[in-house]
Amino acid sequence: MAKGETREIIDSLHPLEIRLLFAFEAGKVIDDSLLISRASVEQAQKDMAIGWLLAKGIVEVTGETVERIVALTEIGERYRDQKTPELRIYETIRQTIRDNRDVNMSGIREREDLDPTEISSAIGALKDKGIVRIAQGGRIEIADESPVSEFEDIQTLITAVANRGEVNLSELSQGEQVIIEGLHRKRGKTKGVFRINEKVSRTYTLTDLGTQIHAEVLQRGKPADEISQLTPEMLKDASWEGKSFRRYNITLPPPRMTPGRKHPYKEFLDSVKDKLVAMGFEEMRGGLVENEFWNMDALYMPQFHPARDIHDVYYVKGPESAREIEEPFLANVSKAHYSGGDTGSRGWQYCFDVGKAKRLMLRSQGTAVSARTLANNPKIPGKYFSIARCFRYEQVDATHAQDFFQIEGIVLGEEINFRTLLGLLELFAREVAKAKEIEFLPAYFPFTEPSVELHVKHPKLGWMELGGAGIFRPEVTIPLGVHVPVIAWGLGLDRMAMVALDIHDIRDLFSANLDMIRTKRTHWL
Amino acid sequence: MPTISIKKKDLESLIGSSFSPQDIEQHLQLVKGEFKGYDLKSDELKIELSDSNRPDLWCCEGIARQIRGKLRGEWGDYPFFGSNNSNKKSGQIIISADMKGIRPYVGGFTATGVNVDDEMLIQMIQTQEKISEIFGSKRKRISIGIYNLSRISFPVHYKAAPPEEISFTPLGLEEKMTLREIIKDHPKGQVYGEILKGMERYPILVDSRGAVLSFPPIINSREVGEVQAGDSALFVEVTGLDIRLVLLVLNILAVNLHDRGAGIGAVEAVYPYDTGFGRAVSIPCAFTKSLNLSLRDVERVMGERLSMDAVSGLLEDYGYRVKKEGESLEVTPPPYRDDMMHPIDVCEDIAISRGYNSFKPIMPSQMTVGGLSDIELFADLIRGYMTGSGFQEIISNILTSKEEILYKMGLGEEKTVEVDNIMSISYSALRHWILPSLMRVEAASTESFYPHKTFETGEVAVSDEAGNLSSRTLMKCAALVSHPAANFSEAHAILEALMYYLQIEYRLMPGDHRSFIDGRMGWVYVGDEGVGLIGEMHPRVLTGWDIHMPCSAFEIELDKLLKIYKASTS
Known part of the structure; x- marks a missing residue:
């Protein structure tokens, strides 16, 4: 090679x-x-x-x-410290006899901290070797001291194995091997002084x-001469000079870390926000809690009419009503509902219920924010947008979340007409959805006339509704003090976001699953 | 708004030509209809109609009429819309004075030479249901009754009856019941009885022989009010609270039957009180008024120059009658439409008649300066610092429960913004702080790689008894760290760094808060103003959330901090 x-x-x-x-x-x-x-x-x-x-x-x-490797078992370790029961008992017997006292089984049991089976098997072993014998009345006597050396050899071997930690069986003498074979823990048995591992x-x-x-x-040269980690000391004393650095295998996978990061859905909304600002839209904000007046009445949605029932809303519990509704808007709007007021309309022709108008609710549409902006001296010409959290009284499921963002806005100006409305929607289709093919369809919203639905051809979803828009009815704008035409628009971008994030349940846009949030990758550009 | 099913063949025969489903989808633009599907086997088309002001389109006949008119210029001849009172009457309804306070308006007409078959019956019932349920607000404002004409002897009386006095056999049952029993025991009575709640007398329609037609708006009688396949003469009646709606719905039902070949006979409703249309109202009745608009107005709305001929042609194609007078137009909508409140409504029909996609879009060109609100900019600034500090941004639902925002956080009862019409207890209160949202993430993410560092900037609603809306929407930011060694000092370090860059001098005041460990919690103060809190999460709280990892956290109020930030940098 x-x-x-x-x-x-x-x-x-x-x-x-x-x-x-x-x-x-x-x-x-x-x-x-x-x-x-x-x-x-x-x-x-x-x-x-x-x-x-x-x-x-x-x-x-x-x-x-x-190789067969010998080591001590727990019992063996205890025998190393306290000697084997046979030796201990033999020494006890000898000592007692020297003290001119009699010794029997129960006496040994009292003196030795051993369990009864150990004692009886040790005495049995001493008896078998002929070292002791049991005389009349259970008195134990020493018969022959010479075989004790066998037990002393065992004790020596225990100490030797203990000192070396592990011993290769083949390195031991024949006699020692026999002892170990006799005393090692047999498979399946708990007792045993030695353990033999293969x-x-x-x-x-x-x-x-x-x-x-x-x-x-x-x-x-030796790796010891290579530098593994460069340290501040090495830099200080220049000891790195003349040495080589250990070469890393840089193809190995790195350790895992989790960077700080924007939420992928928020990142999407940020990109929408950026585009809208770039198109000259100014942000408007509103409250999560509204009254029916600003959420619906001001948008010429009649209080007792199916146009009001386009969606169901959440009402707020105690206090149920706003203290007051701002004038002159209350008077103007109620007149517009009743008779058209000075809007050129015949109105809805019913008696406006101020109590209902005051009812507090969770904002159900971003258009409520637009209504308040209209009433608050908007710039003319002016463009506004809001990304507003809205709430609908709907069964929560894969296509309905308990709260969601609506991206809505208005455009005010003398130049506003049906064709500039279409122009604005075309701009949205191009800038926000990157759509080349678009279609405008007649639509119905209670507060706009004419009303349009914008459909675009999405690369993955095919034809989809991107948004709805229209020109605010005079019954909306004039009572709020605006005397130029106003486009009201809304974009439905959640489906696009879901496709980009590869999620199929709208509730996952607000997922609590950190793993999912951390691992989602986005591609908004 | 309603989704209806109709037979494609029926639609085609009413229009007079056949179509592919794609053609139909295209033509549905004329009626603001969304094609929801076509089943080849049953020949069934599903269509959703979006315009809540045009109940005339919520049926096969109406859709066919609008398409036929546009495609073939055939608008049908409805001779029965003659001027009031001059027609020959087929019958009368006599209204008693006490109906004024109960359910004041009624009207009807007769249809003869009808060929009621099963499919027509299905369509009639569908139209009746969609109109009375959706347009009629669940029969409150409109209810419809259809009867076999041959069993009725005019005049019919519309009167109020005590609940116990009259009994008849309602549709669907075998035995006679009093009105009170119907309200109490009949399935329809149980559903619609609410409309008559609190009334001492109930509306009733009886014929000249005393036979009960129906108990509006609840149920028809079985004897008179059951229409079957094979019937050829009908009496149609509508009751309601608003005379215009009653007249409109009767007109729609009359043209529908006429489109299917029926002869329509007028019925005169005779009132002892004024209706806005006189005391004797002959129905069907062309009650809607014409509107005047100038060509200039139309051009201004459309954004392009148009000719009088073009505009009037488009309107005629869409069902209007048009009188031209110089540069102005007097337009009369057909009598089955009452949705023209303002000339602007006519403009939309011009655009629909011509086709939206025939208008060339123009970009709005007036210069405006875009920008974000200060609070949004401030929140974005903080999001930048937090992500830079290694925190993962979270975004959570705002509608949650007191269980999560109070009890699981170790807190007792507090005033929060709560929902009155609760659908699910899980979505019954708005969060007033953000930390529970981050705890929710922790609880759901115990398997996720540690350390966890999360934050969220977002809206909350806090109770404000003195405020006009009794609550305020605020922007807050919470941050949380979770790992085996998470502690106060780590959260404090993040807060310290954040405040350093915001150039806000703050201090911590030891405090008590049941979400946190005693002695390891502080209130964040700037001057004398409390702007947030910080601490180590209490193990009891962690356990309650089923979180098995130490957590420390802080939460700050961005609206207050923004004010301080602006004051300090200006």
């Missing part, structure tokens, strides 16, 4: 892999434990790095042996590629 190619491999090596490579010798075999000690790495680090080296074809396995141990050697890489790695 050419040098360039091996270099690429070497550059991608993890520091752990390099440490292991330094432990290898060309043409020689090395086993796991030697690898760990030479490279001075943890077992887990070795496992990980040798796996990578094998996968890359740098080293290969030359052999595999199963451990697969492999031996490795460098492959041809590995030999080449190994040589180059050795040539490059």
Whole structure:
């Protein structure tokens, strides 16, 4: 392999892999434990790095042996500290006899902090070896002291294993192995002094590629000379000079982080806001709670007529009514409803109910904001918009949210007529929906005449209604003191937003699911 | 507004030509109708009509009439709209004086030579229902009765009867019931009885022999008031609260039947009180007035020069009668339309008649300066700082519940803006602060990668007893951090940084607030004004929300801060 190619491999090596490579010798075999000690790495680090080296074809396995590793069980650890029960009991018996006192089973039970089965099995073992015998009346006597050495050997072995932590069974003497085989915890049993774990141990050697890489790695020098993390100290004392920086594998995935971010739907609304401002629209705002007067009466929606029932509304609980309705608007609007007033209309011809007009409700349409703007000395010519939260008394489901944004506005000016109305809608279609194909359809809104629906061809949704608009009826504008024609427009953009966000339930525009909010990507431009 | 189903074949036979569903969809523009679907098997077209002022279009006959007139110039000859009182009468309705305070107006006409078949019956019932339910506000303002004419002997009396005095067998039942029993026990009585609530006497229509026709607006009699396929002569009656609506609906029903080949006979309603149309009203009756408009007015609305001939032609194509006089037009809408309140209404019909897409759009060209409100700019500024500080923006519903904004936050009863006509308890109160919205996100996002840093700027409604609307809409901003080590100091650090950039000097006053841990909560003050709060969320509150992660948060009032901000930078 050419040098360039091996270099690429070497550059991608993890520091752990390099440490292991330094432990290898060309043409020689090395086993796991030697690898760990030479490279001075943890077992887990070795496992990980040798796996990578094998996968890359740098080293290969030359052999595999199963080792039996001995360690102490919990019981074994206790025996290390407190000696085996056999030794403890033997010493107790001897000491008691030296003190010229008799000893029996119950006496041992009282003195030794051992459980009864341990005591009886230990005495049983001492008896079997002929060390003690039970005389009449249960008195225990020492018969022969010489076999005690067997138990002392066990104790020595426990201490030896404890000191080394783990011992390879094959490294022990034949006698020791017999003892361990006899005392290790059998599968499925809880007792036992020793535990024997089987451990697969492999031996490795460098492959041809590995030999080449190994040589180059050795040539490059020990990784200890490479800088891993540049520190302020290194900068201060210039110790980084002359050293190389460990090369990173920059293709690895980075750790996860969550940036601060605008809400994707709000981002969409921001883009609409920006476009409207760019088109010369000034923002207007209103309250979440309105009275029926500004929400409906001022828009010439008759109080007792189906035109009022276009949608159902939420009413507000106590107090139910506004204290007052601003004059002269109340008088003008009620006259317009009754007889047309001075609007040139014959009016709806019914007696206006001021009590109903005062009824408080949750704003049901953004046009309420427009009505208040009309009554508040708007600029002429003037363009206004609002993105207003509205509420409708409807069953909440995948297509109806309990509250939602309406994007609405007005355009006031002498130049306003049916054709400039269409012109404005065409502008919206082009700027907001990027639509090339549009169609105007006759529509009905109680407060505009003529009224238009704007349909556009959306790249994903096909033909869709983008908005509704019209010229405010004189019965709306004149009572509010406006004597030029006024366009009222509204855009229905939630469907567009839902397509862009790939959601199918309108309630998800206000989702509480942080994962969903964090992961949604937007593409508004 | 109403969605109706009609048979395509029926529509085609009324128009006199056949169409593809696509053609129909196109022609529906003439009636502001939205094509909702066509089922080939049943031949059924579904159409939604949007104009609430044109109930004449809420039926197959009306849609056909408008399309036929435009396509073929055939507007039908309705000879029965003669001048009042001069026609031969088919009968009379005599109204008693006490009806004035109960349900004052009634009118009717007869239709003969009708071929009532099953489909026509379905259409008649549909029209009757849509008009009386939607246009008639659930029969309150309009109710319609249709009878087999052969069983009625004129004159018919419209009078008030005590609830116990008269009994008859209502439609749908076998036995005689008194009016009171009908209100109490008959399904229609239970639905529409509300209209007559509090009245001591109920309206009743009886014929000259004393046979009960109906108990308007509740139910017809079974004997007289049940129309069946095979009937050929009908009596149609409308009662209501407004004479114009009564006349309008009768005119619509008369032209509908006439379009299906019926001969219409006038019935005279004789009142002991004035109606606005005299005391004897012969129906059908061309009661609507003509309007005058100048060509200039039309041109100003349309935005282009038009000729008198063009305008009058378009109007005639749409069903108007037009008299030209120099540069002005006297236009008379057909008698089944009463939606012309202002000349502007006629202008829209001109545009519809010509087709909206035949008008060339012009861009409004007057210069205006766009801009955002100060509070929106201020909120955007804060949104910028918060996202820059690593916070994810949240946007939440405003209509929620006291459970979320008070009780789950560890708070007791407080005055908030509540809904009167509650549909669901989950949507019964407006939030008065934003932190509960962020807690809602936390509760729904325990599986989401930590740390959580969220904020929301948005509107809330706070109670304001003294205010005209008893509440005020405010803009607030809340921020919340949630992770294993979230604490007061972290929230404080964010607030501190925010206030630094806003150049607002603030201080924290230790306080008590049950949403937060005692001793780790503060009120945010600027001078003597409280502008917000900050603290570590109380574990009881967290547990109540089923949140298993420490949270700390603050909330500030942007309207107040904006005022301070403007004062400090001006």
